[in-house]
Amino acid sequence: MKVILLLLGCLALGAQAACRDAVVLVHGNSATPASWANTVAALKGQGYEDSDILLPDWGSKSCAACNDHSGSEEAPVKAALQDALAHSCTGRIDVIGHSMGATLAAQQISKLGIASQVDAFVGIAGAFRGLYSCGIYPYNVLTSTCGSQGLSVSSPFLDSLYGTVFGDRVYSIKSYIDQVVCSTGTCLVYGIHSSSIWYEDASYSLNLGHFGLQTDTAALQLSLIQ
Numbered sequence: 001m002k003v004i005l006l007l008l009g010c011l012a013l014g015a016q017a018a019c020r021d022a023v024v025l026v027h028g029n030s031a032t033p034a035s036w037a038n039t040v041a042a043l044k045g046q047g048y049e050d051s052d053i054l055l056p057d058w059g060s061k062s063c064a065a066c067n068d069h070s071g072s073e074e075a076p077v078k079a080a081l082q083d084a085l086a087h088s089c090t091g092r093i094d095v096i097g098h099s100m101g102a103t104l105a106a107q108q109i110s111k112l113g114i115a116s117q118v119d120a121f122v123g124i125a126g127a128f129r130g131l132y133s134c135g136i137y138p139y140n141v142l143t144s145t146c147g148s149q150g151l152s153v154s155s156p157f158l159d160s161l162y163g164t165v166f167g168d169r170v171y172s173i174k175s176y177i178d179q180v181v182c183s184t185g186t187c188l189v190y191g192i193h194s195s196s197i198w199y200e201d202a203s204y205s206l207n208l209g210h211f212g213l214q215t216d217t218a219a220l221q222l223s224l225i226q
Contacts, residue, residue, distance in 0.1 A: 018047065021119050022088035023225065024054045024080050028099030028125075028214070029145065030064035033057050035214060039096070042218035051087065056080035058104065065143035067100065068150045069107050069157050077101075077108045085117055094120045094225035095167065098214040099180065100151065102126030103161065106197075110164045118167030120225040123197050125174065125213045127151045127181055129189035130158050153189055163198055171224045172196050172203045173213055180210040 023043060025036045033055035043053055056076040059067040067073055084093045095118055097105035102123035109115055130136075130153030134146030137155040146152045174195035176187055187193050196203050208216055 019089040020048065020052065021090050021092050021094045021225070022052050022054060022084040023048065023094045023096065024056070024077075024084050024105070026056060026058075026077055026080075026095070026097040026101035026105040028101045029059060029067050030061050031098070031101075032061065035098070035211075038215050038218040039221055042222045046222060054080040054084045058101075065145050068144045068147060069100075069104055070149040073104060074108060074111075077104050078112065081105075081108055081112060081114065085114065090119075092117050092119045094118070094122075096122040096124065096221055096225070097126065098124045099126060099210065100145070103128060103151070103158075106161060106164070106166045107157070109166050110161065115165050115167055120169045120171070121167035121197075122171045122173065122221055122224050123166075123195065124172075124217070124221075125178055125181060125195055125210050126172070126197070127194045128158070128161070128172075128197050129192060129194040130154065131181065131194065132184040132186065132189070133180075165199055166197070169224075170197055170200045172200050173206065173217055173220065174203060175206055175208050175210070175213055177207065178210045178213065 027033055027035050058076040059073050095105050103126050109118055131151045134152040135141045137152040141147050141152045148155055149157045172195050174193050181187055181194050
């Protein structure tokens with residue numbers, strides 16, 4: 001009997017040790033879930049199961065300028081966040097977004113009112129303060145991506161997001177050689193790097209391009225959600 005009880009206790013401890021937050025990975029504009037291959041491999045290397053990792057696929061792949069943060073782009077990300085919360089054995093989730101996926105994930109966290117259930121939010125190469133290449137709203141706003149629900153500086157969308165808390169811990173990963181965020185020659189919007197997030201716990205500046213910030217930082221991403 002003692003042996004059986006000991007075995008059951010060990011199994012219970014093992015199950016408890018394996019319990020971890022589900023992770024939602026939101027890709028960037030016109031990308032696919034496959035862009036998270038390195039992050040998924042790092043997570044699985046630490047014992048995460050497929051069921052722990054949610055990879056919403058959103059937006060047009062052939063018309064990047066058509067995508068914004070409204071309507072059909074929202075649905076897959078919203079569903080993934082809800083599914084992650086429903087199946088996370090901790091009742092909490094971690095969210096990592098790249099580029100426009102970072103602002104889209106942030107928006108859905110806000111709309112669902114689930115920031116208190118997000119343990120860690122990581123925004124990679126996001127344009128939380130807008131893109132000068134998209135113009136300053138409402139001037140020189142030529143595409144949906146840059147429109148009222150897009151990433152023009154001071155767009156109604158970004159203004160509505162400003163000051164919102166996205167999780168218990170918030171981090172940004174950014175670069176001063178980002179070909180997208182810094183395409184006009186500056187990464188700063190009103191003196192602050194556009195990828196920086198208000199109330200963030202830490203920000204990491206790396207010498208990587210826009211896409212390398214996603215693919216080459218898997219170890220850092222993993223460390224931030226532990």
